[in-house]
Amino acid sequence: MDEQKPAAAGATDTTERLRAQSARLSAAANAAAEVSYRASAEAGQPGELAVIATGLGRVAAIQFGPQATGVGAQALGAALSRLLNEAIAGAKDKAAQAQAAEPSLRAALLDSGCSPDTAEQLAAKTVSASSPGEQVTVAASGIGEITEVRFAATALNGDGHCVLAEQITAAANGAIDAAQQLQRELSGSARPGEQELDKALDAQLSDFNQQMDELLKRLDQAGKRIADLND
Numbered sequence: 001m002d003e004q005k006p007a008a009a010g011a012t013d014t015t016e017r018l019r020a021q022s023a024r025l026s027a028a029a030n031a032a033a034e035v036s037y038r039a040s041a042e043a044g045q046p047g048e049l050a051v052i053a054t055g056l057g058r059v060a061a062i063q064f065g066p067q068a069t070g071v072g073a074q075a076l077g078a079a080l081s082r083l084l085n086e087a088i089a090g091a092k093d094k095a096a097q098a099q100a101a102e103p104s105l106r107a108a109l110l111d112s113g114c115s116p117d118t119a120e121q122l123a124a125k126t127v128s129a130s131s132p133g134e135q136v137t138v139a140a141s142g143i144g145e146i147t148e149v150r151f152a153a154t155a156l157n158g159d160g161h162c163v164l165a166e167q168i169t170a171a172a173n174g175a176i177d178a179a180q181q182l183q184r185e186l187s188g189s190a191r192p193g194e195q196e197l198d199k200a201l202d203a204q205l206s207d208f209n210q211q212m213d214e215l216l217k218r219l220d221q222a223g224k225r226i227a228d229l230n231d
Contacts, residue, residue: 032056035098037090039083047071049079053087055095057144059172062165069156069164076156077149084138084146084172118186119143127182129174131167138171142186144179146172 035055040063042048048065062080069076122142130137135155139148149171155164 031098032095033058035091035095036060037087037094039086039090041079041083042068049076049083051080051083051087053084053091055091055098057088057092057176059084059088059169059176062168064161064165069161073151073156077151080149080168081146084149088144088146088176121186122179122183125182127175127178129171129178131171131174133167136164136167136171138168138175140175140179142179142182144176144183146175 032055036052037055038050038052040048040050042065043050046065046067047070048063049068050063051059052061052063054060071079125142126139126147127142128137128139128148135152137148137150138146139150140146149168155167
């Protein structure tokens with residue numbers, strides 16, 4: 001029975017180590033979601049327009065100054081496209097800089113994770129999504145870069161900036177989701193950026209399986225020795 005104690009202790013140590021690694025990665029991902037970056041134009045002016053994104057590449061909010069929509073649909077759409085890309089890239093970079101202790105997550109935030117051929121195919125494709133009611137439509141390339149923000153004829157009527165901001169946010173995140181789905185389909189795995197994180201988790205799982213195989217072998221050998229002694 002004494003021979004089983006080191007093996008059991010090894011199983012406990014391995015389990016605790018993997019739990020700790022999983023907890024660190026989960027905490028790092030949660031921390032990235034809390035990071036935000038604000039990109040704005042005409043700061044402090046009545047026509048100010050701003051986009052806030054999170055470190056995980058999601059649009060959190062759109063902010064309008066009282067005169068921001070007065071420039072017209074085409075100019076507003078162009079400004080939003082630029083600010084959406086700036087905010088998303090800035091938030092990811094900011095989150096990655098905070099992940100020095102978790103290189104796998106840092107790589108997942110910054111690295112495209114796909115081959116040059118796949119990246120070229122993705123860049124040539126376009127996806128889009130619309131807000132509920134289709135007042136706002138956002139288009140993006142397959143690599144997730146926002147390429148266009150379009151408005152329905154009545155979208156900019158009235159003073160409902162809060163509603164319009166929510167519609168833009170929903171459409172932008174829908175386009176990002178569509179781009180990520182396309183990335184999964186073309187790469188045959190996780191979306192670009194997630195691949196490096198998956199590799200890190202796979203390595204941990206492989207290490208765990210190897211240690212468990214060795215542990216089970218030692219337990220089996222110990223069991224056979226005990227059986228021989230009893231005989």
